[in-house]
Amino acid sequence: MTIGIVSYGAYVPRYRIKVEEIARLWGDDAEILKKGLMVLEKSVPALDEDAATIAVEAARSALARGAFDPSRIGAVYTGSESHPYAVKPTSTIVAQAVGATPDLTAADFEFACKAGTAAVQACMGLVSSGMVDLGLAIGADVSQGAPSDALEYTAAAGGVALVIGRNESELCAVIEDTYSFTTDTPDFWRREGQPYPEHGGRFTGEPGYFKHVTNAAKGLMKKLDTKPEDYDYAVFHQPNGKFPRNAAKMLGFSKEQIAPGLVVTKIGNTYSGSCMMGLAATLDQAKPGDRIFMTAFGSGAGSDSFSITVTDRIEEIRDKAPKVSELIRDPIYLDYGQYAKHKGKIRFA
Amino acid sequence: MSVxxxxxxxxxxxxxxGTHCKECGEYYYPPRDTCVNCRRLGKIEAYKFKGTGEVVTFTVIHTAAEGFEEQTPYALAIIKLDEGPCLTSQIVGDPEKVHIGLRVRSVFRKLGSDGERGxxxxGTKFIPDEA
Amino acid sequence: MRDVAIIGVKNTKYGELWDRSLRQLVVEAGIGAIEDAGVSGKDIDALYVGNMSGGRFIDQEHIGALIADYSGLSRNLHVPATRVEAACASGGLALRQAIMTVASGYGDIVIAAGAEKMTDVCSSEASTALAAAADREWEGMAGATFPGLYAMIARLHMHKYGTTSEQLAEVAVKNHSNGVHNPIAQYRNKITVEQVLSSIMVADPLHIFDCSPITDGASAVVLAPAEIAHKYTDTPIYIKATAQASDTIALHDRRDITTLDATVVAARRAYEMAKVGPKDIDLVEVHDCFTIAEICAIEDLGFAEKGKGGLVTAEGETAIGGRIPVNTSGGLKACGHPVGATGIKQAAEIVTQLRGEAGGRQVDGAEYGMTHNVGGSGATAAIHIFSRNR
Structure with a gap:
């Protein structure tokens, strides 16, 4: 059976804060940070945006692009580490707002930055088993970085929705296979009731990100008997600009293969949206027949790898919704005070 | 507002x-169960609006209603939907960009919340439609 | 139907009355009006009280009963008391209910009162309470405030007719100038156009000085059948018309956002009933909750051509001594706007003027006066015409 992507949609808030502005507040050296993180600025939600509104906008964009009847959606899974409610699903909000209710199942996912791709895998399972016709998988976040923490330079806002289906004629990309590599690795967490996450500093790198990304990627290529050269594009989770570049290099992917999907430089790490944002940006320009290799990473820790082949249908639907490049142009820059207000870092009581 | x-x-x-009266053709948003023109003789059916329209008039609120304090200044407008009816909504983004006749489209945003615990x-707000 | 006259009036001081409660205020106004009329409590057949939001301002409903009780009309006399609510037009509608009671013969001596105690809550709570006069679900939920709704009327009026912020400011300047001569007025100081324009912006294009204030106060009038009015007073003032009209609760559903159709229709009904036209009216108290509201009101009542309300104001036609003096009391802007009381205060002002007792703000030789009381952004309008002559 062929499983794949029927449509995709992305959303990025219009507001940005530059690395310089955050560095100015904390007395850090912006030039060193920009060089080290390979991030210039990050997206910030509007005062009236959160992971749910971003998920809805991304899902509506996917619906506009795919132009199918929303009642066909049989499952909505939203992955986020910043669900607006601790208890009460984001996915029901999304399902209602896209007109998919009530004939469906829904739940929220959390797996740090890979909750979105975990949702994709769950939808793949439901679709391929025939339990549902279409599955809507979303990764959306308004991620939190504690004031002055290193994460504050990259923790951004954005989301991507993928519609997963099995009807070959309506797929814009076929997902050939997926493979995951998961261990219990406490590199990053946020305790219940805490506003900001904690992380293991440099421990997040080698035993966290790189171990899981490379093992998942190698595992999938072994399973499919493919090599980096078989792919036109590659996308890796991008917590900053440096990690995905290093991971690509370690696995043997070229700079050119990862370039289209490397959106972190201009919008930061959109967490559950991060890797999927890179995929959306790549689909925005891929040609029919192109192959895309994608590996997401979520702290805690695990990686999901996907092997994807673009179909002819991409040309028909691509322009029916905004491309990532269109979403991220024309930003409105905030100073730190405005940013603090937007992120709710100013307490009123 | 209660749950x-x-x-x-x-x-x-x-x-x-919203709704639409099949008898006289008028569209209603917010929805009405009774047609203003036909009253009991109206034939009301459900109708989902496209979400595009234009600004009839607007203001920039500097002294906000309770629950909207942190959003000031915000643009509030009466928007005429392309199907005919008018509604009141915020226009998100830079209030300076709002003018009478501005084309707008709907977006999904937070309207507010019942404090930190509620x-x-x-719901729906509008954004300049640059397309 | 019987002709009806007003035989007694009384306003409390209007303002931020920290040491006075709603019941104290309304008793003061009620007893004052009874004394002015020279009637006794035993003569009173019914009491109507306009009150917009006792529930939200002082957490008290059943205002009719409360007021009858504390006026001494309950335990021994058991006078029927009814609260009337139509947002800021509550007072005007209470008057109308009282008029209909007397005209129909159900009662002879009837009190129409209005009262609001607004300063027991903080200003943001007061704003929220007032915003309940708009459509809570489809205007309030979007972040609309009352100044915001009237600002949208002002913006479109400016766009369509070229009305200016300066012309809006002239309304406030004139009403403050009138308020100087009204001892009950909340504000008795003159202001300038520059002061209005440099005051803080509330909802663009309306500044804080374009807005009526938050006010405590109560007013009452005593009504009697015209045929017996001379028993009580040498100067009964006759009700020539009472009219009321409704429009959509939400501003966005109106036929024309810059016209209050409820005002237009109620005015037409009132003019027909009184058999007079705008030219016969010597002075008018209009509902200037915001400066733009007075401009729309004088247009919709027929005192200015549509779109020219700002112009005629700036040219002084609505000042005392002008063609049609508007808001000699100082209006809602300077006299203050205890929302439920305003409609009654407007009637009390016209009665005072037609009696020739208005002192420094007297309009000489006035024969016909009019009141115009609006609820919400124009969903309710109550209009009354009064005359010295039966």
């Missing part, structure tokens, strides 16, 4: 679901 009171109109708030109210 059931908000929930009752969720479809209208999320998706601009329910979050989601």
């Amino acid at each position: 059931p009171r908000f929930w009752r109109n969720l479809g209208s708030r999320y998706n601009l679901e 329910m979050i109210y989601y």
Whole structure:
């Protein structure tokens, strides 16, 4: 059976804060940070945006692009580490707002930055088993970085929705296979009731990100008997600009293969949206027949790898919704005070 | 606003679901169960609005209503939907960009919340339609 | 139907009356009006009280009973008391109910009162309470405030007719100038156009000085059948018309956002009933909750061509001594706007003027006066015409 992507949609808030502005507040050296993180600025939600509104906008964009009847959606899974409610699903909000209710199942996912791709895998399972016709998988976040923490330079806002289906004629990309590599690795967490996450500093790198990304990627290529050269594009989770570049290099992917999907430089790490944002940006320009290799990473820790082949249908639907490049142009820059207000870092009581 | 009171109109708030009178052709948003023109003789059916329209008039609120204080200054407008009816909504983004006649389209945003512990109210606002 | 006259009036001081409660205020106004009329409590057949939001301002409903009780009309006399609510037009509608009671013969001596105690809550709570006069679900939920709704009327009026912020400011300047001569007025100081324009912006284009204030106060009038009015007073003032009209609760559903159709229709009904036209009216108290509201009101009542309300104001036609003096009391802007009381205060002002007792703000030789009381952004309008002559 062929499983794949029927449509995709992305959303990025219009507001940005530059690395310089955050560095100015904390007395850090912006030039060193920009060089080290390979991030210039990050997206910030509007005062009236959160992971749910971003998920809805991304899902509506996917619906506009795919132009199918929303009642066909049989499952909505939203992955986020910043669900607006601790208890009460984001996915029901999304399902209602896209007109998919009530004939469906829904739940929220959390797996740090890979909750979105975990949702994709769950939808793949439901679709391929025939339990549902279409599955809507979303990764959306308004991620939190504690004031002055290193994460504050990259923790951004954005989301991507993928519609997963099995009807070959309506797929814009076929997902050939997926493979995951998961261990219990406490590199990053946020305790219940805490506003900001904690992380293991440099421990997040080698035993966290790189171990899981490379093992998942190698595992999938072994399973499919493919090599980096078989792919036109590659996308890796991008917590900053440096990690995905290093991971690509370690696995043997070229700079050119990862370039289209490397959106972190201009919008930061959109967490559950991060890797999927890179995929959306790549689909925005891929040609029919192109192959895309994608590996997401979520702290805690695990990686999901996907092997994807673009179909002819991409040309028909691509322009029916905004491309990532269109979403991220024309930003409105905030100073730190405005940013603090937007992120709710100013307490009123 | 209480949970059931908000929930009752969720479809209208999320998706601009209104009504249409098949008898006289008038569209209603917010929805009406009784046609203003035909009254009991009207034939009301559900109708989902496209979400595009233009600004009839607007203001920039500097002294906000309770619950909207942190959003000031914000643009509030009367928007005429392309199907005919008018509604009141915020225009998100830079209030300076809002003018009478501005084309707008609907977006999904937070309308407010019942404090830090209560329910979050989601719904429709509008944004300049640059397309 | 019987002709009806007003035989007694009384306003309390209007303002931020920290040491006075709603019941104290309304008793003061009620007893004052009874004394002015020279009637006794035993003569009173019914009491109507306009009150917009006792529930939200002082957490008290059943205002009719409360007021009858504390006026001494309950335990021994058991006078029927009814609260009337139509947002800021509550007072005007209470008057109308009282008029209909006397005209129909159900009662002879009837009190129409209005009262609001607004300063027991903080200003943001007061704003929220007032915003309940708009459509809570489809205007309030979007972040609309009352100044915001009237600002949208102002913006479109400016766009369509070229009305200016300066012309809006002239309304406030004139009403403050009138308020100087009204001892009950909340503000008795003159202001300038520059002061209005440099005051803080509330909802663009309306500044804080374009807005009526938050006010405590109560007013009452005593009504009697015209045929017996001379028993009580040498100067009964006759009700020539009472009219009321409705429009959509939400501003966005109106036929024309810059016209209050409820005002237009109620005015037409009132003019027909009184058999007079705008030219016969010597002075008018209009509902200037915001400066733009007075401009729309004088247009919709027929005192200015549509779109020219700002112009005629700036040219002084609505000042005392002008063609049609508007808001000699100082209006809602300077006299203050205890929302439920305003409609009654407007009637009391016209009665005072037609009696020739208005002192420094007297309009000489006035024969016909009019009141115009609006609820919400124009969903309710109550209009009354009064005359010295039966």
